[in-house]
Structures are given as C-alpha cells and as structure tokens.
Amino acid sequence: MSMRPARVRTRHRLPWGRGGPLALWAVLPVVAAALVAPTMTAQASGTSLPHARPATSDTPDFGPNVKIFDPSMSSSSIQSTLDSVFNQQQSNQFGTQRDALLFKPGTYNVQASIGFNTQIAGLGLSPDDVQINGYVTSDAGWNNGNATQNFWREAENLSVTPPSGTDTWAVSQGASLRRMDVHGELKLDPSGDGWSSGGFLSDSRVSGQVFSGSQQQWMTRNTDFGSWSNGVWNQVFVGDPNAPAQSFPNPTYTTVAQTPVSREKPFPYIDASGNYHVYVPSLRTNTAGATWINGSTPGTSLPMHDFYVTQPNDSAETMNAALAAGDDLLITPGVYHLDQTLQITHPDQLVLGMGLATLVPDNGVTAVSTADVNGAQIDGLLIDAGSTNSASLVQMGQSGSSADHSADPQSIEDVYFRIGGDGVGKATDSLVINSHDTIGDNLWLWRADHGSGVGWTSNTADTGLIVNGDNVTMYGLAVEHYQKTEVLWNGNGGRTYFFQNENPYDPPDQSSWMNGGTNGYPAYEVANNVTSHQAWGVGSYCYFNVNRAIVNDHAFQAPNTSGVVFHDLLTVSLGGVGTINHVINASGGAANSTTNNVYLANYP
Template sequence: MGRERYALLFQPGVYGSATEPLMIQIGYYTEVAGLGQSPQDVRIMGKIEVYNRCFEKDPYQDGKFIPTDNSEEGLCFALNSFWRGLSNLSIQIITPGYQDTCRATAMFWAISQAASMRRVSIEGGDVSLMDYCSNPAYASGGFIADSKIGGKIISGSQQQFLTRNSNVGEWSGSAWNQVLLGVTGAPADDSKYPDPAITTIESNPANRERPWLYVDDAGAYNVFVPAFTSDTKDTSWSLNGGTPGKSIPISDFYVAKPGDAVSEINEQLSAGKHLLLTPGVYDADESILVERADTVVLGLGIATLTAVNGAVPLKVSSQPGIIVAGVTFDGGLTLSPVLLQVGALGDPLTSNGDPNNPITLSDVYFRIGGPHIGKSNVCLEINSNHVLVDHTWVWRADHGVEDFDKSDGFDGDNERWATNTGLNGVIVNGNDVTATGLFVEHFQEYNLCWNGERGRVFFFQNELPYEPPSQAEWTADDGTLGWAAYKVSDAVTEHELWCGGVYCYNRNNPDVVTVNAFEVPERDGVVLNRIYTRNLSGPGTIQHIVNGVGRSVTDAEKGPFYVIQYP
C-alpha cells in the first residue's frame, strides 16, 4: 500500500542466456515492459514470474488481517497479487539449475486483479496461472491480451480469468469462469458448460490494444497508438504489417512527474500535447482536463492519481479517439463525486461519438481506501457514447493500512463501512459502450449500474461488500434486501452480458442477505449469458442469481450455481 511505483523498461536486445538466464519476479506497483516496436525486439532468456505470497499463519485469522514475512511454511496464495504488469516482449523459458524440481515445471504467473499481461510472446514451456509449488494455490482472476503462449496455459485454481485476442498452444483447466475471447487454440465451446466452466467466443467484436512506449531505429522514443478494430481474433502483431495504428513522437507528449501541478499539466494539454505519466503518485487537487479528440494519456509503472480535497482527478470530454491507459485512481480523504468522468452528464457532445474511433480506457484501476481512508460516490462514470473499456479493477477496499485508531487493538476491518465510502463502482449512462474485463468489488450500493442502450460486457467479476454491519444498512429504500452487483436500468431495451460471477462473504454479520446478484429488465433485448453466484468461504447468502431465478448460495451450499441464459 506504499507510494513507490516502478517501471523496468528494456531497450531492444537479448537479455540472459541459456547458461545464465535472467530471472525476474514482479512485485507490487511494478511494470516490466519492452521498448521494441514488436514483442520480438526484446528477448528475455529466462523467466518473468509472480509466485504465491506466503504467511506463517492464516492472515485472516480471527477476522483480522495479520501479514507476516514470507515463509516457506504456512498459508500461501496469490489472492492479493495485485497492481503489476508485463508487456511488449518475448520470453524464451529457461530454468536455472538452482530452481527446484517443481519450479522447473513452468513459468509461474500467479496473479489476481489489476495485473495484466499484454503483447507478450512466451516459448519453451508452460505458463501456470497459479503457483502450485506452495499451497493452497488460490488465485483470483487476471487478464491476458494480444499474447502468444506456445506451450500450455494451466489455469488451475484461477477462480475467473479473461484471455482475449491471443494464441495459445493449449488451455488446461477451469474453476468458475474462464473466458477466451478471440483466442486461437482455445478449446471448443462445450455444450456441457459449466463442466468445464470455459466459455470460448470466436471473435472479439470491439478491440483497441493499449498504446506502448518504444524506441525506433534512430534511438528516438515514440508512443504507438493502435487503431480500433472489430471482429478480431489472434494477436494484432501477427498480422501482415504488424499492429495497425500510428506512432506519435515523444516530443508531442508532456512527460509528467510526481509533484507537477495539475495547472501545468492542463496548460500542456490545452497546447495540444498528449500526456505521459511517469511512475509515481500524483496528488490531484483539481481535474486534469482532456478535451481534444485523439489525445493519449498513458501511465507507466502503475502511475496513480489521488484525489485531494474532493477533486475529480480526471475528466475526459466526449471527443472521439481519446485514450486513457495504465492509470490508477485513488479516492482521497474528502468525498469526491467521481474519480474518472468520461463526458459530462447531459453534455450535447455525448451524441457525437464515433463507433470506429471510440474513447478507450485500458488497464484503468480504482481504489476507495487501502493506502489511506478514501471516499468517492462513484469511481468511473461514463456519460459518452461509443466507449470501449478494456480491463479495469474497480475496488472499494476490504483491507488496507488506513490510519484507524488502533488503541483498542482493533485493526479497522469493521470501521471501513463508515470511513471508506463508495456507493457505486461504475455507472454507464452512454449508449453503445462495450467492456472487455470488468472487475468491480465491494461497493455499498449497486456495484455496476448500466443506464445506456446497447451495452455489451464480456466478463464481469464481483465480490459484494464483506462488511455491512446490519441488514438495515444493506437494504434499498424500496425494501429490497441488498443491492444487486449488476443492475441494468428498467428503461433499457437492449443489453448483453457474457459470463458474470457474483460472490458473497458477510464477514462482519453472517445474517446479512442479498436477494439478487443481477437485476435486469425482463425483455427479449436484454440477455445475460452464463452467469453465476458463489459463497466464498463462510457466512453470507445470495437468494437468487437474477430476478428471483436461480438457486441460493449460503454457508452450507456454496455453489457456484449457474443460470446459462436469461431470459
């Protein structure tokens, strides 16, 4: 939960060798990326890995989170392996002689939310999305895009995972929700679903890969901005001519660093510059304003904008082609109305979206609490039409290091309901918005509220809040028990969801009940495909999956239970 941020950037070349492989373990707030124009321009001979985090004893013992130093004994898992990334390079897997027999069996990428792998080529072995060399091997979701894995991907205990526009030698295993969207080598979609719980969708209807920084043959820095494409499959860089798009010289960017005033950033944006956020935490006491079509805002090393004095850290106008990528947003001590606003509500420009050049949000992450007390009514508000959201984790903190009064020996878990306040994770008011990879968790009312027409979501993952102190505080004004995680407004006539899961764990009050995980209008144009609920590990009840349909999950019957299609 610290303020350190890191980007490890590799110039084109070969690193490591068959006899002296380069071994990297990626930690928190770290991004490892190649600076080539193609993933093949940076070659790593060795491994780039994430292992389980180990504890001497159960860190959630007695309802308290008590981390300890890494230990070879005790509980180990990847459930907290957040906020890191790997992109734009190739890896030839080589195992050094000092690794034990188990570690030699694969390259381990045991991650959970807010950890993306993009534009990576891996050959010479298997890739495991869980760390089975220490137990239990729990992992809780991740995202791979535009990548090629020549060997086997072992998903194992990954609760849910989205892989899109990639090429895999073989996909092995499933837990509750594995989605392969536009993936060559994916298993055929099985009519026996959810056994296995793998969904294969032949092509991705809406795609724009994340921009990347690279060095050209003359040694100059540029940012490559991929074009929007539709109905795509496999990697973009395997196409003849490589990824379609354009290069922007670094001279057209304002290269910001922590401590820069927002007023200076806005002056540069107004002058026609794009924005590159170097690694660090930026305190935003007013809004960064992105108002020009096709402006790129690119963060490196999990660059973070923290709201100060109730500000909205970033406002994006309803202009086509604006891209925000690789940026994390933190709520501040004073309540903000929203952390990232795309288009002003009621702005006439919202009707001017371009379906062939949508506003695009890639790897944008949000937190309410965690490193400090945080407050925001909404994290992400989309008022514009024709927006593409490609991978986001929107999280109201259920654990962290906030400055609570611990004089009574209490670690704060029961206080977050009153201090880390966030009503909604995502509100979508615009039409024709597509999302690939929505992770939205722990908000105090609807986690996701969709009011726009013709929305499409491929993959949704949610945990309801752990800590409602009473049923009265988890009851809507109309008397409904709890708020659905996924709410489509009654007026919507067209909406489609593929593969959504909602989990419960009422840690602080076992009697709290949520009546529906999903609530949608009952009409033919609103379709939910392959949705489910699951009780995670103890107290908590979700009575129905959607609109009174589907089995209850409880402490006694944890599920997962599925509705294959609704209606």
C-alpha cells in the same frame, strides 16, 4: 497572455514490419516556433505562464522511477537492479514507490520477479524485439503461497523463454499480461497449493499450454495459445483462436469466437536512432488472435515530443497546461496529488501511465475527465480516492453527451480504482461513462476490504461503474465491495465480456444494507428503460464476514425483455459465509452455506 495555437499534429502510419523504424514525422517550422515561443518568453522574463506549453523531447527524462536496460549492460548489473526493485516491492502492497522496468531491443539473460506497483515492458515495436531468456514471474512467496492479493503489476511487449519451459504469472485483479510471446507453458496459479483470483491476458501468444490451476476467474482476449487447462468458476475467452469449446458450467468456460470491437493499449518504443515514440494501435472489429503475429500491429506512431512527460513532483496545473495546449500526457511512475481535474479536451488525446502511476484527487475533485470528443484514451493508471469525498473519480464525456463515436471511440485500458486500503478514501462513484461507443479493457474498481482506512463508515463508496452512454463495451471488468448498486447500466446496446464481483464484506446488519424494501443491492443492474444489452461470463460472490446473517436478494437485476440477455452467470457464497438468494431477478437458486455455488446458463 500568449496561448498555443490549436493543436496541429500529423499521425503517420508505419509501413514496416519488424525491421528498424524510419523517422517519418514532418515538422512545420512556423507552427513549431509558435508552439515553443511562449515558454521561451516566460523563461527570458522570469515570469510564470501556467498555460504555456511545457518543454518536451524525443529523448526525455523519464524520472527517477524508470530503469532502462540495454543489451550492452552486463547481465549481473541488470539482475542486481531487478532484484533490488523486487525486494522493495515484493510485499509493499500499499507503499508509495512506483517502478517501470524498460528493456531496449536485444537479448537478455535475466530472471525478473515482479512485485507490487511494478511494470516490466519491452521497448520494441514487436514483443520479439526484446528477448528474455529467463523468467518474468509473479508468485506469492511473500503471502505464504496465496496469490489472492497479488495486485497492481503489469508485464508487456516481451518475448520470454523460461529455462524450465514454464513461466508463472500467479496474480489476482489489477494485473495484466499484454503483447507477450511466451515460448513454453504459462502457469497462472502459485507454487504449492495457494489460490489466485483473477487476471487478464490479451494480444499475446503462448506456444504451449496455459495452466489455469486454482485461478478462480480469468479473462483472455485475442491471444493464441497451444491449449488451456483447468479453471475454477469463470474463465472467459474472446477472440482466442484455440480457445476451449463453450462448456459452461462444466467446465466453466465461456467462449466467444470474435472480439467485436477493440483497441489495444498504446505503448512506448525506441527507434534505431535512440528516439522514443508511442505506438497507438488502431481500432479493430470482429477479430481473433493477436495483432502482431502476422506482421506489424496496425496503428500510428506518435513522436515523444507530442507528449508532456511528467516528473513525480508535477502539479495538476502543469499537466493541464500541457493538455490544454494539445499535448498528450505520459505520466511517469509516482504518486501525484491533484488539486484540479485533468481535462482531456482534444480528439485522440492520450493520457498514458507508466509503472502504475497513481493519481490522488484532493479536496473532492474528479481525477480525470474527457470531453465528448473522438478517440480520447486513458491508460495504465491507478486512481486512488482521496480522504475528501469525490462525486466521481473518472468521467468519460460530460453528462448528456450525444456524439456518435463508433468510428473512433474513447477507451480506457488497464485502469484500476482504489477506495481506501492505503488510508481513508471516499468517492460516491468511481467511473462514469457518458460518451457513446466507449471501450473498457481490463478495469478493476475496488472498495478496499483490507488495509488501512477500511470500514463501513470509513472508505465509503456507493457505485463503481455507471454507464449512461449507448453501445459501450467492456472486457475484463471487476467491481468489488461497493455499498450500493455496484454497476448501473443505463445505456442501450451495452456489452460485457467477463464480470467479477464481490459484495461488500462489511455490512454491520441487514438494516444498514437495504435497497428500499429489498435485502441488499445488485452487483450489476441493467436499468428498466434499457431494451438491448448482453453480458457473457458474469459472476458475483458474497463473504459477509462481519455479519454472516446478511442476505442479498439477487446478484443481477435486469428488465425481462428479449433484447436483454445474459450468458453464463454464477453466484458464490465464499466458504458459505452469507447468502445470495437468487442469481438474477427471481431466477437461480440460493448460494449459501449449503450450496456454495449456483450456475445459470442463460437469462431469460
């Protein structure tokens, strides 16, 4: 069997600002011929070579679920498409349709309402390359004005000028705003008096005020805004130049001046010749503000022919053939059932999803794993547990990983895990991080509390996140409803900036939810062997609606040592339904029907 040679790829730094990009890649003819030859031979002979390199192009077919708009199209035709997608997706919470709405550079006079499983994004190198004179909105009319289920939607890389001066993005977990330039105010809660329950804003600018309103919790990173107003329990700001002053718990603002280490999510763009590329922002340390405001985002550009671009009927075997050959993977919108694990084995290899592309591991396999290599990235995916239990859904680095990746960490951005909700799903652990120095950015790990296939013995899941690697950093981490310890942190040097949790709603009785002799399990546990760990802005809530008598002894658990420090902790008994006796270990009072909210500024 003829195999592709070892990966040969040159990444080119881009020297330009916001002008048109230049074609900078050099192709080695001998290598190119060697790479293409196996596929051509297979086609000529009529045989199948499962490890041959799939065909790829700089102007690929992105499949049936990607709509690409260009400024020569009439506003009415674009509006018709946007409305059609929204009408299908507005309340289609657990449906199988996935959509990406992509805008080529130019100016558009349209109104874009964004529903479930939908991504809207610009195809410029800068957000200001795509100007939307209109709204890019998420609201909650479908749910009587309650946005606490506005999940699984994304808006990226756009400049928006709302006609009224205010854009609305009322969302909860699993929703992000990235690389946005909002010319006006940004409202984060729904029209009327409804609630919203989480979200993530990064690498953006808002010229006016951000009005948080009824947002129960929110994470903002590396964003410039005019001012900030309101908030309920937990608003965390990291690397935001105009963030409100640290004031937890009154108001509940946690402010960290600089982002210690970050890597922004890669994004596709199109050049003046009509060729597509993926831009990979560089690793940055000790930063404040957006990457693009004072010039082009530092990073490298990859030609689209470095990627295998999937179609919704592609198999795991096809995708693994591309990964083994050294290609990156661009997973277009769709639901992909996997009968084998997608294996990321090359340094700096990317798996990038579009339009909430969804991976479903069948027969108990792990959906995605990385080797202990530098720079592997997993981005923009929904991982949906299958009906046969998986030991884990995503694994970063093998067990026992030991390499130092501090100069080029692995990262995982805008990845959402779901156990049940659209049918029975099962997974013992959702995300296991073994590689040192890994960065997580906007992750929601959810054992479903509503939908189909939901119940204490149906959508079973022990732990959301296990961190075994050292020096792992998390921004915007939400982990909810798992049945045992929800986050278990075994590595040293860990950092978490914003954590949101809900205990499982549905223990049928106390004996079903015991951690040895202790009532319940911690939402976030730092293992006893850990000597250094810090966390900022962390909250855990209970709502034991199946049995209101359920008690959780403590929401957080950690060794009592000077190197393990928590800042700005809270517990909430939602509506007074159930009890959390202590915030962390034996510190902090009880959240219960009498005292719904408990705040603790520091531990120890």
